[in-house]
Amino acid sequence: MPYVVCVEEVENRWVAHVPDLPGCFAAHDERDAAIAAAPKAVEAYVTWCAAAGIRISGVSPPMVVSEVVRAWQYEPEYEVNAFFASDRPPVAADELPEYQRLLEISRRDLLQAVEGLDAQSLQRTIPGERLSLGGIVDHVARTELWYLDRLGLAFPRGELTPEPLEAIHQVRQRLLAMLTALSGQTGVVALAGEVWSARKVLRRTLWHERDQTQHIFQLRDRKR
Numbered sequence: 621m622p623y624v625v626c627v628e629e630v631e632n633r634w635v636a637h638v639p640d641l642p643g644c645f646a647a648h649d650e651r652d653a654a655i656a657a658a659p660k661a662v663e664a665y666v667t668w669c670a671a672a673g674i675r676i677s678g679v680s681p682p683m684v685v686s687e688v689v690r691a692w693q694y695e696p697e698y699e700v701n702a703f704f705a706s707d708r709p710p711v712a713a714d715e716l717p718e719y720q721r722l723l724e725i726s727r728r729d730l731l732q733a734v735e736g737l738d739a740q741s742l743q744r745t746i747p748g749e750r751l752s753l754g755g756i757v758d759h760v761a762r763t764e765l766w767y768l769d770r771l772g773l774a775f776p777r778g779e780l781t782p783e784p785l786e787a788i789h790q791v792r793q794r795l796l797a798m799l800t801a802l803s804g805q806t807g808v809v810a811l812a813g814e815v816w817s818a819r820k821v822l823r824r825t826l827w828h829e830r831d832q833t834q835h836i837f838q839l840r841d842r843k844r
Contacts, residue, residue, distance in 0.1 A: 623679045625658050627651060628702035629691040635827065639706035640679060641665050643722055643826030651688065658683055672725040674718065694813035701824075703808075703815035711803045711818045719822055720799060726829045727792060730760065733836040734785070742784065746839060753836055754784045760832050761787035764795060764825050770816040771809055773798045795825065 627636045630647075634654040638644040644665040646657035659681065666676045689702035711719070734742065734753060742754030751759060761784065768774040768791075775794055781787050805818035 622682050622684050623662065624684050624686045624706065625655060626686050626702070626704040626706060627655060627688045628704075629689065630701055631691075631699065635831075636661070637704070637823065637827065638662055638665070638679075639704065639823070641676065642719065642823060643726060643830050645827050645831070647831065655685060668725070669722075672721065674721055674725075698812055700812070700814045703817070703820060707815075707817050707820035707823065708808065709819060710806045711822065713800075713803045716799050716803055720796065722826055723792070723796070726826055726833070727788070730757070730788070730829055730833045730836070733833050733840070749839065753839065756832050756836055757784035758787055760829055761791045763828055764788075765791045767821045767825055767828075768795060768798060770811055770814075771802070771805060771818065771821060773801055 623638055623640055625636050625638055627634060629635075629651075633647050633649055634651040636646045636654040636658045638658065638661070641662065644661055646654050646661035648654040648657060662679065666679070669676050686706070687702070687704050689704070691699045691701055694700045734757060737753060739754075742757070743752050745752060761780065762777075765774050765777065765780060769777075773794075781790055802818040802821065807817075809816045
């Protein structure tokens with residue numbers, strides 16, 4: 621059946637999400653280029669899932685662009701991102717095993733991206749980059765915790781360990797412990813002009829981790 625693509629502007633980039641495939645996306649500086657890259661992203665995602673024993677079926681061309689949402693500034697330092705129609709339905713309990721497996725393989729990829737790096741290498745400044753590799757890992761942890769906080773499911777930020785590799789484990793354990801609570805969320809929450817749901821939290825968690833993992837691999841390749 622045709623698959624739906626929802627497109628959002630995120631920090632001066634465009635991201636084309638495929639809602640039926642959590643964590644499947646294509647990104648580009650230009651909106652039309654992000655949309656055009658979605659079919660290859662779907663192919664890569666299906667291959668990625670198959671390698672982990674997840675079978676994807678019922679997704680085939682043509683692609684239908686359902687929504688295109690621009691970001692907007694709620695406050696000088698706060699960019700509001702999209703809440704798609706596909707983010708609204710509650711997460712069913714029978715979806716949780718697949719989400720858990722996707723979170724597992726996404727985390728596996730992130731750990732592979734920093735494999736073999738010592739503490740000094742993780743914290744080394746990278747020319748032209750705002751964050752070190754360790755800073756990116758820490759950013760993944762803090763962002764995931766912030767997503768959980770949108771629904772009142774996070775632990776206090778002050779309890780987060782300062783060690784990046786420990787932090788991502790600490791936050792992921794919290795998310796996994798809260799999966800059942802996420803599946804019980806039937807409404808939406810509006811905070812600082814932005815709308816959140818359990819499905820949006822999971823979509824953005826998977827997208828953000830996979831996006832940052834790709835960035836780490838690109839930076840490591842650039843240094844070789």
